[in-house]
Amino acid sequence: MALPERIPVFFLSGFLGSGKSTLLNQVLADPSFEDTAVIINEFGDVAIDHLLVRQGETTISQTSTGCLCCSGTTDIRATLFDLHCAASAGLAPAFSRVIVEMSGLGDPAPLVNALMAKDNDTQTMRDRTVDSEFYLAGFVTLYDIILGELSIERHFEAMKQIAFADRIVLTKTDLAKDPATLSDIAALPQDLRVFNATAAIVDRAEADPASLFAPRPYSVIERGEEVSGWLALEAVLAAETRHVHASNERQRPARHGSGIRSFSIIHDTPMDEARLSRFLSLLQQSAGQHLLRVKGIVGLEDEPECPRIIHGVQHCMSDPVRLEAWPDGDRRTRMVFITSGIDPEPVRDLFSAVIAGTPSPFGRLLSPISATLAALSSRLSSYLTTLSRRSS
Numbered sequence: 001m002a003l004p005e006r007i008p009v010f011f012l013s014g015f016l017g018s019g020k021s022t023l024l025n026q027v028l029a030d031p032s033f034e035d036t037a038v039i040i041n042e043f044g045d046v047a048i049d050h051l052l053v054r055q056g057e058t059t060i061s062q063t064s065t066g067c068l069c070c071s072g073t074t075d076i077r078a079t080l081f082d083l084h085c086a087a088s089a090g091l092a093p094a095f096s097r098v099i100v101e102m103s104g105l106g107d108p109a110p111l112v113n114a115l116m117a118k119d120n121d122t123q124t125m126r127d128r129t130v131d132s133e134f135y136l137a138g139f140v141t142l143y144d145i146i147l148g149e150l151s152i153e154r155h156f157e158a159m160k161q162i163a164f165a166d167r168i169v170l171t172k173t174d175l176a177k178d179p180a181t182l183s184d185i186a187a188l189p190q191d192l193r194v195f196n197a198t199a200a201i202v203d204r205a206e207a208d209p210a211s212l213f214a215p216r217p218y219s220v221i222e223r224g225e226e227v228s229g230w231l232a233l234e235a236v237l238a239a240e241t242r243h244v245h246a247s248n249e250r251q252r253p254a255r256h257g258s259g260i261r262s263f264s265i266i267h268d269t270p271m272d273e274a275r276l277s278r279f280l281s282l283l284q285q286s287a288g289q290h291l292l293r294v295k296g297i298v299g300l301e302d303e304p305e306c307p308r309i310i311h312g313v314q315h316c317m318s319d320p321v322r323l324e325a326w327p328d329g330d331r332r333t334r335m336v337f338i339t340s341g342i343d344p345e346p347v348r349d350l351f352s353a354v355i356a357g358t359p360s361p362f363g364r365l366l367s368p369i370s371a372t373l374a375a376l377s378s379r380l381s382s383y384l385t386t387l388s389r390r391s392s
């Protein structure tokens with residue numbers, strides 16, 4: 001089938017921490033992807049991902065932080081329009097493809113709906129430009145073989161991301177070393193067929209970026225009846241949002257479970273490395289499965305010029321990665337947490353007690369410091385127990 005003479009747009013999705021930025025970096029390192037514009041969307045109030053994706057000649061657009069799927073169809077179209085205008089005016093490099101890295105919690109339906117051709121009569125000039133310049137050319141979803149099953153069980157978005165894909169990439173296969181897990185991996189493509197009968201499924205170790213992001217017409221019909229149903233629903237929701245609540249952001253449908261929170265900790269001065277790992281390990285122990293994702297860039301006392309990147313995905317915490325230099329002028333530690341059912345306060349209290357040594361409400365009553373930490377950690381656990389009792 002002949003492809004449109006327009007710029008192909010690819011969605012790169014996958015649940016929190018499944019490896020989207022890692023794959024994107026691999027793709028952008030390939031010289032044939034030099035003329036790629038990247039749009040990064042994060043679920044959170046402090047953006048980190050753009051610091052972790054190679055810059056080079058690539059035009060990287062961040063969407064306003066906040067989830068694209070929650071902001072209606074307009075944000076992605078506005079970002080594409082801005083990219084087009086900047087390149088046409090010579091203010092940004094010309095590009096021949098766009099990759100949109102979705103938030104790990106992103107619901108694909110509104111984004112795919114946003115790139116479906118619209119009724120010309122109701123369109124603004126911006127919408128007409130987007131439709132005449134861009135088309136949806138592929139939907140790549142990453143599936144973390146360690147945590148993917150649990151994510152699909154607990155989060156509807158994770159299942160939808162698989163269902164919308166026309167390419168599924170199995171990530172972290174290198175972590176599955178024992179023979180039992182290896183046989184599980186062999187069965188995975190079959191298990192994923194329950195959610196997606198037709199997508200090509202490849203191991204990340206063997207995935208070829210050129211073929212993952214080769215333009216093709218993205219077919220909704222091939223994705224199955226459920227996907228068509230979600231898109232039909234989305235079209236109704238989008239029309240309703242446009243017509244009835246055009247000026248009222250709060251009326252937009254809530255996409256994520258009410259317990260999903262994102263918050264950040266920003267710290268001005270370099271930290272003691274041992275204290276940082278103590279904080280992260282106490283947080284993991286007490287928050288458990290409620291800590292969906294933590295990532296950040298942190299400054300350390302021993303080597304303030306060389307920050308570390310930290311990554312935690314549910315119960316898996318990776319070793320910090322050392323950078324040779326800060327990627328931007330901001331040398332503050334910035335950490336983002338995405339949680340299910342945890343408020344920021346107990347996490348911030350724990351951080352203050354471990355890192356900054358700031359007396360917390362508990363710290364004033366308890367000493368020595370180890371008792372304070374134990375109390376904060378147990379406060380976080382009991383808070384979560386109360387929450388889960390309340391919700392059951």
Ligand SMILES: Nc1nc2c(ncn2[C@@H]2O[C@H](COP(=O)(O)OP(=O)(O)OP(=O)(O)O)[C@@H](O)[C@H]2O)c(=O)[nH]1
Nearest residue numbers: 015016017018019020021022104171172173311318
């Ligand atoms: N061993 C292994 N680790 C991986 C692989 N892919 C990603 N990681 C690690 O998983 C962690 C999360 O990777 P990211 O690429 O940041 O994941 P992401 O999907 O972009 O994360 P969010 O944007 O927060 O949803 C990092 O510590 C990566 O180094 C893989 O194939 N194998």
